Amino acid sequence: MKKKIILVGGAGYIGTVLTDHLLEEGYKVKCIDNLIYGQNDCLNDFLKNKDYEFTNIDIRKKDLLIEHFDDNCSVVLLAGLVGDPISKKYPKMNDEINLNGILNIIEICKKKNIEKLIFTSTCSNYGITDNNIKAKEDHDLNPLSLYASAKVQIEKHLMSLDKNLYLKPTILRFATAFGLSQRMRFDLTVNEFTKELICGNELLVYDPLTWRPYCHTQDFANLIKNVISADINKIGFEIFNVGDNENNFTKKMIVDEILKIYPKGKVKYLEKGFDRRNYIVDFSKVSSVLGFKPKYTIKKGIEEIILEIKKNKFNFENKNFYGNYNLNL
Numbered sequence: 001m002k003k004k005i006i007l008v009g010g011a012g013y014i015g016t017v018l019t020d021h022l023l024e025e026g027y028k029v030k031c032i033d034n035l036i037y038g039q040n041d042c043l044n045d046f047l048k049n050k051d052y053e054f055t056n057i058d059i060r061k062k063d064l065l066i067e068h069f070d071d072n073c074s075v076v077l078l079a080g081l082v083g084d085p086i087s088k089k090y091p092k093m094n095d096e097i098n099l100n101g102i103l104n105i106i107e108i109c110k111k112k113n114i115e116k117l118i119f120t121s122t123c124s125n126y127g128i129t130d131n132n133i134k135a136k137e138d139h140d141l142n143p144l145s146l147y148a149s150a151k152v153q154i155e156k157h158l159m160s161l162d163k164n165l166y167l168k169p170t171i172l173r174f175a176t177a178f179g180l181s182q183r184m185r186f187d188l189t190v191n192e193f194t195k196e197l198i199c200g201n202e203l204l205v206y207d208p209l210t211w212r213p214y215c216h217t218q219d220f221a222n223l224i225k226n227v228i229s230a231d232i233n234k235i236g237f238e239i240f241n242v243g244d245n246e247n248n249f250t251k252k253m254i255v256d257e258i259l260k261i262y263p264k265g266k267v268k269y270l271e272k273g274f275d276r277r278n279y280i281v282d283f284s285k286v287s288s289v290l291g292f293k294p295k296y297t298i299k300k301g302i303e304e305i306i307l308e309i310k311k312n313k314f315n316f317e318n319k320n321f322y323g324n325y326n327l328n329l
Contacts, residue, residue, distance in 0.1 A: 002051065004028040004070055005228060008059060008105055009079025011035055014120070014174075016042050016182035018076065018221040023051055025225060032068060033079070034058040038328035042182040059101035066108050074116040074228050077105055080150075083187070084124070084275070086324040087147035093327070098150035106158065110167050116235075117169045118227055121155055123213055123241060124148040125173060126279040131211060134248075134282035137173070137239045144276060159237065168236030170227055174220060175213035175243030175281065179301045180308060187323030190214055190254055190298060194305045197258050197265035199316065206273025208252035213281040215243040216296030223292050230290065240286040244294040248280045257299050261306060 005022055007015050010031035022029050023046070030053045031043070046052045055068050059079050069075070080098045081087045087094040102119075109117045126135045127142030143149040158169040178190035186195045189212070196203040223242055227235055252269070259265050286292045308314070320326055 002026060002028045004030060004073040006030045006032060006069060006073055006075045008032045008075060008077050010076075011039055011043055011054075011183065012078055012082065013177060013181045013183050013185045014217055014220050015078045016046075017217040018078075018224055019046055019052070020182075021221040021225050023049055027051070029053070030055065030068070030070075030073075032057055032059070032065070036327050037324060039183045045182075059104055060096055062104040062108070065104060066111070069108050069112050069114070071113040073114060074118070075105070075109055075114055076118045076120070076224055076228070077102065078120050079105075081147070081324070083324050084145040084147045085187070086327075087145060087150070090327065091146055094146045094150060098147065099153060102150075102154050103157065106169075110161075110165065113166060115166055115168055115232060116228065117167055118224060119154065119158060119169055119171050121151045121171050121173045122148060123173050123175050123243070123279065123281050124277060125152050125155070126281065127277060129279040131278070131280060134245070134280050135241070136282045137241055137285055155239070159239075163237060168232050170235040170237075171239040172224070172227070173239065173241045175215040175241070175247065177217055177220065178214050178298065179216040179218060179296060180304055181217050184314065185323050186314075187325065189251065190301055191305060193251075193254055194258055194302050195309065195316075197255075197262055197267070198306055198309050200266075202266040202268055203255070204268050204270060205251050205255060206270045206275070207278075208255070208269045209250050210278040211248060211250050211280045212277065213243040213279075213283070214247045214249060214298055215294055216301050219244075219294040219296055222295075223286070223290070226290060226292070234289060238289075240290070241281050241283050242286055242292070243281060243283050245283050247294065247298055249298060254298060258302055261302065
């Protein structure tokens with residue numbers, strides 16, 4: 001009998017890539033998502049698969065949610081207003097979704113016989129670190145946004161749960177994502193910089209020497225797939241930074257990679273942007289414990305995005321379609 005995986009927020013940027021991986025591995029996938037960004041079309045191919053099930057429901061509606069969770073399945077919690085800008089734009093909904101809605105899912109998992117709950121958090125929780133220090137999982141957290149603050153609160157809640165519960169959560173602190181997806185986003189640094197330069201626009205880069213780690217959508221999906229099948233003693237009540245030490249980049253380093261391929265690109269560097277985050281992250285734990293080694297470099301991610309843009313795969317006339325800009329309410 002095929003094991004069922006429930007992806008809460010499975011119609012998003014990472015969730016759609018993960019769905020591909022899980023279906024190919026022979027899992028049944030149940031996606032719970034309210035399509036808050038109007039990304040319905042990205043599910044069309046999945047809906048043709050007999051092992052895929054989609055439920056359109058809002059995680060704030062706890063009473064309606066519980067009947068859609070099966071005992072003894074694994075749950076991957078990807079849902080939320082993802083990113084600092086969208087959470088800042090909708091602060092009330094940030095609390096309703098990124099806090100209360102997520103707590104609803106955790107409570108349901110406790111009531112059902114669910115052992116594995118994988119919560120996707122963010123390396124943005126580190127905020128600002130000393131450039132001489134790579135933040136490990138036990139580094140002090142310094143969230144600078146509503147989005148990261150909510151993630152930290154959920155992390156603390158999960159880690160405070162009774163260790164004798166059947167539920168054994170795992171927290172994955174994601175690096176900043178890049179790469180292709182069925183639900184493509186161009187509001188993420190690597191993707192945005194590549195798109196703007198290739199399309200002939202002048203790219204404005206604020207605080208070009210600030211650091212951040214990056215990780216490809218395919219690598220995220222592969223890691224989550226491996227966590228789903230991992231021994232619970234390895235992952236239960238554990239926190240992992242997810243990314244690769246070699247993909248700690250400054251914004252300028254990303255631009256330089258793009259310009260190596262497309263030297264005609266127009267760039268203007270500016271200081272004192274609104275985003276103060278600046279952190280370098282250590283990924284040795286996820287490598288040593290789970291054997292995770294990302295396959296995608298930033299250079300490779302840039303090359304594949306350029307290839308797809310040149311194929312005219314994307315319709316950039318609707319500027320707000322490829323990103324978490326506005327909610328489809």
